[in-house]
Amino acid sequence: xxxxxxxxxxxxxxxxxxxxxxxxxxxxxxxxxxxxxxxxxxxxxxxxxxxxxxxxxxxxxxxxxxxxxxxxxxxxxxxxxxxxxxxxxxxxxxxxxxxxxxxxxxxxxxxxxxxxxxxxxxxxxxxxxxxxxxxxxxxxxxxxxxxxxxxxxxxxxxxxxxxxxxxxxxxxxxxxxxxxxxxxxxxxxxxxxxxxxxxxxxxxxxxxxxxxxxxxxxxxxxxxxxxxxxxxxxxxxxxxxxxxxxxxxxxxxxxxxxxxxxxxxxxxxxxxxxxxxxxxxxxxxxxxxxxxxxxxxxxxx
Amino acid sequence: xxxxxxxxxxxxxxxxxxxxxxxxxxxxxxxxxxxxxxxxxxxxxxxxxxxxxxxxxxxxxxxxxxxxxxxxxxxxxxxxxxxxxxxxxxxxxxxxxxxxxxxxxxxxxxxxxxxxxxxxxxxxxxxxxxxxxxxxxxxxxxxxxxxxxxxxxxxxxxxxxxxxxxxxxxxxxxxxxxxxxxxxxxxxxxxxxxxxxxxxxxxxxxxxxxxxxxxxxxxxxxxxxxxxxxxxxxxxxxxxxx
Numbered sequence: 226x227x228x229x230x231x232x233x234x235x236x237x238x239x240x241x242x243x244x245x246x247x248x249x250x251x252x253x254x255x256x257x258x259x260x261x262x263x264x265x266x267x268x269x270x271x272x273x274x275x276x277x278x279x280x281x282x283x284x285x286x287x288x289x290x291x292x293x294x295x296x297x298x299x300x301x302x303x304x305x306x307x308x309x310x311x312x313x314x315x316x317x318x319x320x321x322x323x324x325x326x327x328x329x330x331x332x333x334x335x336x337x338x339x340x341x342x343x344x345x346x347x348x349x350x351x352x353x354x355x356x357x358x359x360x361x362x363x364x365x366x367x368x369x370x371x372x373x374x375x376x377x378x379x380x381x382x383x384x385x386x387x388x389x390x391x392x393x394x395x396x397x398x399x400x401x402x403x404x405x406x407x408x409x410x411x412x413x414x415x416x417x418x419x420x421x422x423x424x425x426x427x428x429x430x431x432x433x434x435x436x437x438x439x440x441x442x443x444x445x446x447x448x449x450x451x452x453x454x455x456x457x458x459x460x461x462x463x464x465x466x467x468x469x470x471x472x473x474x475x476x477x478x479x480x481x482x483x484x485x486x487x488x489x490x491x492x493x494x495x496x497x498x499x500x501x502x503x504x505x506x507x508x509x510x511x512x513x514x515x516x517x518x519x520x521x522x523x524x525x526x
Numbered sequence: 527x528x529x530x531x532x533x534x535x536x537x538x539x540x541x542x543x544x545x546x547x548x549x550x551x552x553x554x555x556x557x558x559x560x561x562x563x564x565x566x567x568x569x570x571x572x573x574x575x576x577x578x579x580x581x582x583x584x585x586x587x588x589x590x591x592x593x594x595x596x597x598x599x600x601x602x603x604x605x606x607x608x609x610x611x612x613x614x615x616x617x618x619x620x621x622x623x624x625x626x627x628x629x630x631x632x633x634x635x636x637x638x639x640x641x642x643x644x645x646x647x648x649x650x651x652x653x654x655x656x657x658x659x660x661x662x663x664x665x666x667x668x669x670x671x672x673x674x675x676x677x678x679x680x681x682x683x684x685x686x687x688x689x690x691x692x693x694x695x696x697x698x699x700x701x702x703x704x705x706x707x708x709x710x711x712x713x714x715x716x717x718x719x720x721x722x723x724x725x726x727x728x729x730x731x732x733x734x735x736x737x738x739x740x741x742x743x744x745x746x747x748x749x750x751x752x753x754x755x756x757x758x759x760x761x762x763x764x765x766x767x768x
Contacts, residue, residue, distance in 0.1 A: 261695030
């Protein structure tokens with residue numbers, strides 16, 4: 226196991242940030258922690274990177290215990306926190322050299338590993354980190370987290386607030402790092418990014434809802450889902466929510482995702498109901514569940 | 527029946543030194559419309575929005591927001607619009623009720639009106655138990671729902687929402703959008719930015735900014751047809767990467 230998390234709990238006062246969490250991450254795996262703000266993702270990262278002690282449970286990273294061997298872990302892992310944590314008043318190059326030096330290495334020695342990412346910000350190597358755009362800060366932070374050639378990489382919400390194009394590029398970079406044998410634990414609030422991981426843990430309010438491959442998680446969705454559309458979305462949501470047999474009603478892009486309580490659900494019956502309620506251009510079609518559907522179904526329970 | 531236009535933008539431009547952040551953008555937004563304002567980081571969305579809400583003066587071009595001119599009537603604009611963003615929405619160290627009272631006061635609502643609105647808002651959001659809790663102690667999703675309601679306190683014609691749902695859990699995100707639909711249905715115009723492309727699909731029309739220009743503006747359906755894409759995410763990638 227590259228990361229072994231065994232019944233970890235952590236509370237802050239009355240708040241249970243993590244409640245009996247167990248996860249195993251294999252060497253070379255790209256593993257995603259998927260959950261909203263406040264799910265406990267950052268607390269878990271801080272425990273695994275030896276910055277915080279758990280109340281209960283144990284964990285090891287790259288074979289080292291997070292408490293007994295905390296110094297060894299710090300040499301083996303790279304950590305990119307959610308908040309930009311580099312030195313704003315050092316230049317791009319100074320930041321990178323600083324991190325290389327404290328890990329007893331040089332930029333030249335591990336340049337291969339960061340080349341892909343670093344070339345994109347190298348033209349600005351004399352600019353102070355505080356003056357970089359969001360996307361460039363993110364690339365510098367990743368370069369700094371990689372410069373000592375870690376075995377395990379922890380990335381806490383690296384793509385939050387980042388536009389879809391930059392997010393896509395970032396994930397392509399992660400895939401290349403994974404191909405170089407680095408184990409990656411990454412968290413994100415974007416459910417569409419979950420599909421890019423080997424396995425994911427859905428997490429909310431400090432509890433794990435499910436752990437599996439993205440494909441299996443979607444296949445486990447318990448009910449048939451229907452896309453429902455009509456001329457007036459607001460009215461449609463209202464009427465679907467008022468329908469006695471509804472199980473769930475969630476806006477999903479162009480359509481509303483609807484599930485029914487009954488096993489033998491007949492879409493024609495729903496169509497008749499909606500028509501009777503004054504909706505026009507009614508569209509009802511069977512569709513496939515997404516990770517987000519699964520997340521919401523599990524979170525509801 | 528002629529539809530009322532509440533935002534009119536013609537050739538609006540903002541230049542910083544030799545950098546053109548917003549380059550002659552033009553569009554109209556109708557009353558009660560949900561208008562999605564999309565673009566990559568650094569495309570000029572925030573700069574454009576700052577001009578529309580009257581806190582940054584344009585370099586050239588014209589814009590009229592809620593019937594007022596962005597050069598000469600910025601104070602009137604501010605009174606006619608609501609605004610909330612992901613970064614700043616409410617004061618963490620005030621309670622829910624105190625925030626409502628504060629923002630009600632800022633917008634010049636009478637004491638009675640504030641108290642009425644406050645009770646209504648708390649009831650609608652089911653916040654009876656936390657009305658006297660500090661906002662900082664509430665989950666992000668709740669905060670954002672309260673912030674949106676607070677931005678509507680003074681019955682603005684238009685509400686500007688700058689990435690209102692970033693980091694919010696999927697269920698609360700949808701409840702938030704149901705609130706948006708409701709406000710739009712009551713005639714409030716919604717001007718919203720987001721990085722969630724499924725949310726772009728909830729908009730009546732969407733504009734996509736690339737490097738200071740509006741490269742596309744249409745209904746999500748037409749945009750998808752036009753770009754031969756099955757999702758707004760794909761439309762966005764095609765435009766922003768070209």
